[in-house]
Amino acid sequence: MSQPLSQQYREILLGLGENPEREGLLDTPKRAAKAMQYLCHGYQQSLDEIVNGALFESDNDEMVIVKDIELYSLCEHHLLPFIGKAHVAYIPTGKVLGLSKVARIVDMYARRLQIQENLTKQIADAIASVTNAAGVAVVIEAKHMCMMMRGVEKQNSVMSSSVMLGAFRESCNTRHEFLQLIGRNN
Numbered sequence: 001m002s003q004p005l006s007q008q009y010r011e012i013l014l015g016l017g018e019n020p021e022r023e024g025l026l027d028t029p030k031r032a033a034k035a036m037q038y039l040c041h042g043y044q045q046s047l048d049e050i051v052n053g054a055l056f057e058s059d060n061d062e063m064v065i066v067k068d069i070e071l072y073s074l075c076e077h078h079l080l081p082f083i084g085k086a087h088v089a090y091i092p093t094g095k096v097l098g099l100s101k102v103a104r105i106v107d108m109y110a111r112r113l114q115i116q117e118n119l120t121k122q123i124a125d126a127i128a129s130v131t132n133a134a135g136v137a138v139v140i141e142a143k144h145m146c147m148m149m150r151g152v153e154k155q156n157s158v159m160s161s162s163v164m165l166g167a168f169r170e171s172c173n174t175r176h177e178f179l180q181l182i183g184r185n186n
Contacts, residue, residue, distance in 0.1 A: 005033035039074055042111030050108050051130050054098030061134070063174070065089040066102040067182045075146045076113040084116075084142025084158070087182040088123060090133035091167050091174070097131050105130075116142055116161050124163040135167030137178045160184075 003011075009029035013020040020029060067087040075082055086106045090097075109122040124138040139162045148155055167174045 005036065006030045009033055039072075040111060040113065042108045045108045045111075047105070047108070047126055047130065050104045051097070051101050054101050055095045055130070056098065057094065058092055058096040059094075060092050060096060063089050063091055063178065063181075064096060065178065065181055066099065069103045069106050071106055071110040071119075071140070071142070073110040073116075073119060073142075074113050075144060076115060078146040078150070079113070080145040080149065082116060082142045082144040082146075082159075084140055086120075086123065087137075087139045087184075088127060089137040089168070089178045089181075090127050090131055091135045093132055093134050095131060097127070101130075102127070116140055116144075116159055120161040120163045124165055128165050133166065135169070135171075135174060136163075136165040137168040137175070138163050139179075139182060139184060 006029040009032040010020045013025060013028065018025060020026070065087065066089075067085075069086040069088065071084055071086050073082050074080065088102050088106065105126050106123055109119055109126070114122075120138050120140045123140075124136045127133065127138070128136045139160065141158050141160045143158055147153075147157060164175055168178060169175070
């Protein structure tokens with residue numbers, strides 16, 4: 001596509017039967033292009049850039065959990081938002097990750113076109129690779145606009161996805177503790 005993104009949004013408006021020259025739409029292609037670039041800025045980030053050396057020596061070998069990390073992503077099938085929360089845990093083996101870096105890793109992968117199942121795995125794999133943890137667990141719960149605004153139009157459905165690596169996969173007790181601590185195991 002050799003046209004600037006804003007020109008492509010203008011073409012979309014025309015394709016919908018709208019008049020991109022009317023007052024309310026004059027700057028819409030430019031605004032939409034800028035919004036899409038922001039919503040997908042995760043493509044311009046790397047794991048090394050996000051972590052930026054924020055690994056710290058620690059003799060803690062107990063579970064570290066960051067829960068209720070809000071996330072906003074776009075479904076790769078319809079380009080509609082899905083909005084939810086991520087719960088991330090890992091078991092350190094000599095180093096802990098700076099607290100804000102967990103949320104930044106979630107954001108980096110969420111700000112790409114995706115499906116929730118892949119997003120969950122990408123976050124878990126990234127935390128595992130950065131921390132060399134004995135185990136990593138990620139649970140995401142999200143509402144999908146592609147299911148709420150179109151298609152089946154179900155307003156109260158929430159999709160949950162999880163990835164368990166290492167000790168969280170191998171030990172029922174570790175997995176149970178994590179799920180209990182995030183309030184998902186009654």
